[in-house]
Amino acid sequence: MSFSKIKRRDFLKIMGWGGVGATLVGCDLPTTVTLEEGKEKVVSYLMPEEYVIPGVGVWYASTCQQCPSGCGIHGRVREGRVLKLEGNPASSVNKGRLCQMGQASLQAHYNPDRIAKPKIRRGSSLVDATWEEAYGLIAEKTANISGSKFAWMTGSVSGHQSVLLQAYLESIGSGNHFVHETINNAVWAKVCQDMLGDSNPRIRLDKAQSMLSFGADFLGTWGSPLHFSTEYAKFRTSPRGTLIQVEPNMTLTGANADLWVASRPGSEGALALGIANQLVSKQGLSMSGLPNSVQSLIRSYTLDETVTATGVDADRIADIAATLKRRSPSVVLAGASAQGHEHGYQCVAAAMVLNVILGNIGKTIESNGEFAYASMAPVSGNTHSLVSFSQAAADKRFDVVFFSGVNPVYTAPKSLGLKESLANIPFKVVFSHFNDETTAMADVVLPLASTEEDWGTHVAPYQAGVGEISIQQPLMEPLSTETRGFGDIVLTLLKKRKETAYEGFADYYAYLRNAFSTIPAEHKNGASDEQFWTDVLAAGLIDVGVKKTSLKVKGVEFDMPKEMGNSSAMILAPSARLGFWDGRHANLPWLQEAPDQISKVVWDSWAELHPSTAKKIGVKEGDMVKIASASGEINVKVYIYKGVHPDVIAVPLGQGHDAGFSRYAKDRGVNSLSILDPKVDKMTGELALYSTNVKVTKAAKTDDVLVRFGGSETQVGRKLVSTIPADVYERTEGGDHVA
Amino acid sequence: MSLSNLIDDWSRYRKGREEGGFHDYEHMWGMSIDLNKCIGCNACSVACYAENNLAVVGKEKFEKGQGMHWLRVERYWDEPDLGEERTSEFQQHGASFLPMMCQQCNAATCEPVCPVAATYHTPDGLNAQVYNRCIGSRYCSNNCPFRLRYFNFWSYYEDSWPAPLQMQLNPDISVRDMGVMEKCTFCVQRIRTVKDTARMEDRKVRDGEVQTACSQTCPTGAIEFGDMLGMYDPETGVAETRVTKMWRKHQVELGKTKQNKQTPEMRGYRVFEFLNTDPCVMYLDRVREV
Structure with missing residues (x-):
C-alpha cells in the first residue's frame, strides 16, 4: 500500500475518523491488517460455510435504505437468498421494529425491472x-x-x-x-439552530404529557418515523399523553390524534401565536424570555384576531392552550404543512415559541449531542x-x-x-x-447494487442521544454481475483520478475493513482487530458516542404576515405518506397493493376533498377533477371525507411516473409535485410545498375507476373498533404498567 | 342424522376446549391487540405479505375483492361509542384502525362446513387449512363472519412474482394455486420451527420465542402473541405468558359468549363475540381524550 506517502492526519481523514482531535493520540497506522485481508471477498452462500445448515435461516445485520432514517435491520438468509427483513433490536433508531417501506425493501432488491447493465x-x-x-x-x-x-x-x-x-x-x-x-425537516432544523443552538434536538415523547403538532407527521414522514412510533407507544401508556394535530389534511399522525384540527395552509403560525397569547393572558404563563418584538406580536394575536386569521373556533383555541398548560410537560412540533409556505420559517418559529413559553426546553426538548466524526x-x-x-x-x-x-x-x-x-x-x-x-x-x-447487495456505513440523522454507526453488509450475492456498489464506484472513480491514497484498497469492502482497523482504540474495548470487526458485523452497529452539547435558548425576532389565511382560493396539499414516500417506492408491488392508511386507495392517485367542497364542485367519490395551478394541471379521481380543510385539495405523493419506473408504477396516477408554483420560504429558501393556489373543476369521468379497500366507511353500529374516553382508561389502567 | 344429534354434536364441539374430548391441546395460540397503540401504519400487513408468500393481484382483481391480504388494516371514520362524529364538520378524533387477521376461533364456523375437512382445528388451537385437500367449495369463506378467508380465483405465481421476485418466496411454506382457500396461519411455519428447536433441545417452548411476522414488525408493539395455555417457566415459576396476562388483566376469557367482567370498563373485547365462535384474538379499546 502506498500509505507511507500519506501523513497520518490525512489517512485518518480518508478513513472518516478525522476531526476528533486529542482522542487520537497514540493511534497508529494499522498493523493487524494485511494486504491479503484487504482483498477479502464475500463468499457466496451457494458454497455453504460450515455453520450454514441447508433449510435453516441465518440472520445477518444490516441497515435499511428505504428512507434516510437509517433503521437497523436483520435479514434472514437461507440457501444464499435473503427472504425476510426484520428490525434490529440493538438499533436505538427502530428497536427491532420495521415499517412497510422497510419490509418492502426486498422487492426493490428482487425487482424485475432493475437496471442490470451500465x-x-x-x-x-x-x-x-x-x-x-x-x-x-x-x-x-x-x-x-x-x-x-x-x-x-x-x-x-x-x-x-x-x-x-x-x-x-x-x-x-x-x-x-x-x-x-x-421530505425533510429543513425549516424545523433551521429554527432549532437559531432558537436553541442545535439543529437536531432530541424530542422526548416518552416524557411529554401532551403534544401539539403542526403538521409534523412523526408517525409517518417526520424526522425518524419508526423511532417516534416506538416513542409514541410510551407516550400513550399511562399516564396517557394527549395528541393534538393541526394540519390541512389528515396524515397518519393526525389519524391518531385525540383532537384533529383542520387548518388552512399558512395559518399555522397565526394559530400558534394565538395559543401563545392564551397561555400568557389566560393561563398565567410568562413570555419574558422572548424578544420584545415577539412579545408584542403575541399580544397582537388576541382571541378575536386569531379566529379571524385562522378560522379556528375561539373555544377550541382556548381549549388547546388550557390542555397544554394542564398536561405539562408538553411538546410542540412543526412539520411539512407548517413549513411549506413563503413564511414557513415564521410558522415553525411560532410553534417553537410555544415550547419556550410552556417551559419545554430542557424537559421534552433536549440536546441530542453531536456526532464526533464530522x-x-x-x-x-x-x-x-x-x-x-x-x-x-x-x-x-x-x-x-x-x-x-x-x-x-x-x-x-x-x-x-x-x-x-x-x-x-x-x-x-x-x-x-x-x-x-x-x-x-x-x-x-x-x-447500483441493491441495499441487500452492498456495503456501507450509515449514521442515522436522528438518534436519541447516542452516536451509532450502522453497518450495511451484503445479505446475498448480487443478482446481476454488472451492478456495482456505490462505495466501489466512487472508490474506482477516485483511483481513476490518480488519488494515490486510495490505491491500496482493492474494493470498498477493503476500504471499510481498513477503516474499522484504524478506528480510534477507545471504541474497540480491547478486542483484537479481527474480533472487533466480527462483533461490529454481528451487532450491525457500533456506538461511538456523541460530544455532549447543551441547548441555549436564543431570542429570535420574526414577524407574521397578517393577510395570510384569508384568501378564498383552494390550496394544493402534496402530502407525503409512509409508503411511497416522495415517490421513490411506487415501483414496489407490495406497497402499490397496500391500501393507503387514510383513503384506503390502492394502485392509484387520488385527491382528498371535504364533503362541503365536493358538494360545491359537484363531485362524488371516484369522479374526476381537474386541478389547475399557474404552473400546470392534473386530472385525478376524488376521495371525500372530513379529514381535510374545505379550502384544501390534497393529492398525496407517489404516482405519476412519466418515465415508467418499473411495470408497477407505469401509467399510474399523477404527480402532484409537478404543478406546484416555484414559491420558496423566504428565510430558508425551502420550496413552499403547501402554498400553491389551484382551481378545481369537475372533469369528464374516465373508464379508470378508483379502487379502494373496504366496503364500508363506518362500522354500521357494530362493535368493531370500540372507543373509550381517556379518563376511563386512566381510572382502570392508570399507573399500571403491566404488559 | 337427526336434528338433536346435530345439535348435540355441535354443542360438544363448541365446548371442546373447556370439557375436553375433541382435542388435547398442546398450545392455544392467541393474541392481544391494543388499539390504543395501533397507529394503522400497515407495517403488519406488508410484513405478512413478505412472510407468507401472499400474491399481489393487481388493481383489476383487487377491485373485485380478490386481494389476498391475510392481515388487513380496516379503517373506520365513525365512533359509535362516542356518538358525535356524525354531526361534526371534521374528523376530529382521527380514524379508527382495526388490524384484522384470522381470529383462530375455537368454535370456528368455517370448520364444520368444509365438505372435505380441509379446514380443521389443530392441537395448537389453530384453525388450519390443508391446501392440498381443499377443493375450493368456498363454504368456509361464506361461513366466516369476519371475511378473513381468501380464495385463489387465479394462479398468481407467474404474474405476482416475475423473475427474480420469486427468489424472495419463503421456502418454509407453499405458494397456493388456483382453486384453493387460504388464510392467516398465525405464522405456523415460525411456530413449527420453534417447536422443533425446543424439541431438539429437549425443553418447552418459551414465552416470546414465537413471534408472528405482524407482531415482530409492529412499530408500536400493539400486537402481543403467545400461548393462551400459559408456559411454565422453571426459572421464575410463572405459568403466565404475556398474552395470558393481558387477557386476565382485561378480564376476557376464552370459551365464553358473554364476558362477566368484574371491572366492566377494562378494555378487552372480542369482535363479534356474541356469534359464539370463541375467537383467540382479543382487542383492547381504542382510547380518545374527549
Whole structure:
C-alpha cells in the first residue's frame, strides 16, 4: 500500500475518523491488517460455510435504505437468498421494529425491472455498455474540468460513502454538493439552530404529557418515523399523553390524534401565536424570555384576531392552550404543512415559541449531542438545494453532474424548469437502480447494487442521544454481475483520478475493513482487530458516542404576515405518506397493493376533498377533477371525507411516473409535485410545498375507476373498533404498567 | 342424522376446549391487540405479505375483492361509542384502525362446513387449512363472519412474482394455486420451527420465542402473541405468558359468549363475540381524550 506517502492526519481523514482531535493520540497506522485481508471477498452462500445448515435461516445485520432514517435491520438468509427483513433490536433508531417501506425493501432488491447493465447515451437512446466504457467516458469528461463546472446531487448521505463522496469532490476541486430530499425537516432544523443552538434536538415523547403538532407527521414522514412510533407507544401508556394535530389534511399522525384540527395552509403560525397569547393572558404563563418584538406580536394575536386569521373556533383555541398548560410537560412540533409556505420559517418559529413559553426546553426538548466524526456525520437533504440546482442548471453553470439517490426530474415542480435545464448540462451521470425520470435523461447510467447487495456505513440523522454507526453488509450475492456498489464506484472513480491514497484498497469492502482497523482504540474495548470487526458485523452497529452539547435558548425576532389565511382560493396539499414516500417506492408491488392508511386507495392517485367542497364542485367519490395551478394541471379521481380543510385539495405523493419506473408504477396516477408554483420560504429558501393556489373543476369521468379497500366507511353500529374516553382508561389502567 | 344429534354434536364441539374430548391441546395460540397503540401504519400487513408468500393481484382483481391480504388494516371514520362524529364538520378524533387477521376461533364456523375437512382445528388451537385437500367449495369463506378467508380465483405465481421476485418466496411454506382457500396461519411455519428447536433441545417452548411476522414488525408493539395455555417457566415459576396476562388483566376469557367482567370498563373485547365462535384474538379499546 502506498500509505507511507500519506501523513497520518490525512489517512485518518480518508478513513472518516478525522476531526476528533486529542482522542487520537497514540493511534497508529494499522498493523493487524494485511494486504491479503484487504482483498477479502464475500463468499457466496451457494458454497455453504460450515455453520450454514441447508433449510435453516441465518440472520445477518444490516441497515435499511428505504428512507434516510437509517433503521437497523436483520435479514434472514437461507440457501444464499435473503427472504425476510426484520428490525434490529440493538438499533436505538427502530428497536427491532420495521415499517412497510422497510419490509418492502426486498422487492426493490428482487425487482424485475432493475437496471442490470451500465448504459451510455447514443443519440436519443441509452444503450448497454461495459463498465470500462462508462468509466472511460467519465474519466475523459472530468479530466480537465474545473471544480466550479462539476456538481454532485445526492439524497441524504452519511458514513463512509459521505467520506468518499467528499474526497471525490475535493479531487476535482468542487464544492458543489447538492443534497436533496423532498421530505425533510429543513425549516424545523433551521429554527432549532437559531432558537436553541442545535439543529437536531432530541424530542422526548416518552416524557411529554401532551403534544401539539403542526403538521409534523412523526408517525409517518417526520424526522425518524419508526423511532417516534416506538416513542409514541410510551407516550400513550399511562399516564396517557394527549395528541393534538393541526394540519390541512389528515396524515397518519393526525389519524391518531385525540383532537384533529383542520387548518388552512399558512395559518399555522397565526394559530400558534394565538395559543401563545392564551397561555400568557389566560393561563398565567410568562413570555419574558422572548424578544420584545415577539412579545408584542403575541399580544397582537388576541382571541378575536386569531379566529379571524385562522378560522379556528375561539373555544377550541382556548381549549388547546388550557390542555397544554394542564398536561405539562408538553411538546410542540412543526412539520411539512407548517413549513411549506413563503413564511414557513415564521410558522415553525411560532410553534417553537410555544415550547419556550410552556417551559419545554430542557424537559421534552433536549440536546441530542453531536456526532464526533464530522466527515461521517449525516448530511440531510432539503429542497433549497433543488431550487438552487435548477437555477444553476438554467444558468449553464455545470458541464458534468453526478446524480445519486435522488430523482430530481420527478420531485422538481415543472415550474422550476429543471427538466429543460438539464439539456444545458452536457454530461450527466446517474447512479441508479431503476429507470426513473432522472435516469432517463442520463448520458451515462451506472447500475447500483441493491441495499441487500452492498456495503456501507450509515449514521442515522436522528438518534436519541447516542452516536451509532450502522453497518450495511451484503445479505446475498448480487443478482446481476454488472451492478456495482456505490462505495466501489466512487472508490474506482477516485483511483481513476490518480488519488494515490486510495490505491491500496482493492474494493470498498477493503476500504471499510481498513477503516474499522484504524478506528480510534477507545471504541474497540480491547478486542483484537479481527474480533472487533466480527462483533461490529454481528451487532450491525457500533456506538461511538456523541460530544455532549447543551441547548441555549436564543431570542429570535420574526414577524407574521397578517393577510395570510384569508384568501378564498383552494390550496394544493402534496402530502407525503409512509409508503411511497416522495415517490421513490411506487415501483414496489407490495406497497402499490397496500391500501393507503387514510383513503384506503390502492394502485392509484387520488385527491382528498371535504364533503362541503365536493358538494360545491359537484363531485362524488371516484369522479374526476381537474386541478389547475399557474404552473400546470392534473386530472385525478376524488376521495371525500372530513379529514381535510374545505379550502384544501390534497393529492398525496407517489404516482405519476412519466418515465415508467418499473411495470408497477407505469401509467399510474399523477404527480402532484409537478404543478406546484416555484414559491420558496423566504428565510430558508425551502420550496413552499403547501402554498400553491389551484382551481378545481369537475372533469369528464374516465373508464379508470378508483379502487379502494373496504366496503364500508363506518362500522354500521357494530362493535368493531370500540372507543373509550381517556379518563376511563386512566381510572382502570392508570399507573399500571403491566404488559 | 337427526336434528338433536346435530345439535348435540355441535354443542360438544363448541365446548371442546373447556370439557375436553375433541382435542388435547398442546398450545392455544392467541393474541392481544391494543388499539390504543395501533397507529394503522400497515407495517403488519406488508410484513405478512413478505412472510407468507401472499400474491399481489393487481388493481383489476383487487377491485373485485380478490386481494389476498391475510392481515388487513380496516379503517373506520365513525365512533359509535362516542356518538358525535356524525354531526361534526371534521374528523376530529382521527380514524379508527382495526388490524384484522384470522381470529383462530375455537368454535370456528368455517370448520364444520368444509365438505372435505380441509379446514380443521389443530392441537395448537389453530384453525388450519390443508391446501392440498381443499377443493375450493368456498363454504368456509361464506361461513366466516369476519371475511378473513381468501380464495385463489387465479394462479398468481407467474404474474405476482416475475423473475427474480420469486427468489424472495419463503421456502418454509407453499405458494397456493388456483382453486384453493387460504388464510392467516398465525405464522405456523415460525411456530413449527420453534417447536422443533425446543424439541431438539429437549425443553418447552418459551414465552416470546414465537413471534408472528405482524407482531415482530409492529412499530408500536400493539400486537402481543403467545400461548393462551400459559408456559411454565422453571426459572421464575410463572405459568403466565404475556398474552395470558393481558387477557386476565382485561378480564376476557376464552370459551365464553358473554364476558362477566368484574371491572366492566377494562378494555378487552372480542369482535363479534356474541356469534359464539370463541375467537383467540382479543382487542383492547381504542382510547380518545374527549
